[in-house]
Amino acid sequence: MESLERHEDYGQELLDESHLLADPIEQFKLWLKEAEQSNIYEPNAFVLGTVDPENHPRSRTVLLKGVGEEGFFFASNYLSRKGEALAANPYVSCVFGWYSIYRQVLIQGRAHKVSAEESDAYFNSRPRESRVAAWSSHQSQPIESRAALDAQFESALERYPGEDVPRPAHWGGYLIVPNRIEFWKGRSNRMHDRIEFSRTIADSGVVSEWQVQRLQP
Ligand SMILES: Cc1cc2nc3c(=O)[nH]c(=O)nc-3n(C[C@H](O)[C@H](O)[C@H](O)COP(=O)(O)O)c2cc1C
Secondary structure: OOOOOOOOOOOOOOOOHHHOOOOHHHHHHHHHHHHHHOOOOOOOEEEEEEEOOOOOEEEEEEEOOEEEOOEEEEEEEOOOHHHHHHHHOOEEEEEEEEHHHOEEEEEEEEEEEOOHHHHHHHHHOOOHHHHHHHHHOOOOOOOOOHHHHHHHHHHHHHHOOOOOOOOOOOEEEEEEEEEEEEEEEOOHHHOOEEEEEEOOEOOOOOEOOOEEEEOOO
């Protein structure tokens, strides 16, 4: 096997508990802004891990479309593989890998479908072609050819000739309510910094305070 071992020095910039904001979501927003300012391509892209009803994990990239104290928002097709996995098991893992600035954020939480009104509001903010595309792809289903896919798009364009493209019921948003958020900062000699925030969310909805701990690299 060809060795892929490289020895990159991840630098000296340290991540100390005292550098982080008390609220990890505010801290995430700060790092996201710094990732944007560092010209990272698609800084809001993250790898979303789900587990399907047969207990098979699967990961794929999606785009973060909103973040706030209520959680992390993304949108997708509810009938896709991820949609089917989430319907059976709402627990997710998220990885934001901002490698060129030696940072990573890991989030664990529970994904909830947002209300139809919230999905409509986000859907309607999208360009017309993106809205039409939501009608023209049965995400994750096989199709015989690219030509057949293009034909589905063309026929949806004809069905919705104007700006008024309604949201398909099978397309919408999810809110990930986090119970664990880890900030990782690469350091020299593989002695990286890892600071993890965690909290418990009871079935009753009662949420504990965030606890902070440093993890070994
Ligand atoms: C940069 C990037 C951003 C993406 N953003 C989304 C997204 O926001 N929503 C989505 O459903 N798929 C998005 N995708 C496509 C997914 O990675 C994936 O192919 C699709 O959602 C089907 O996944 P599934 O079959 O596991 O459900 C994105 C892919 C890339 C590479």
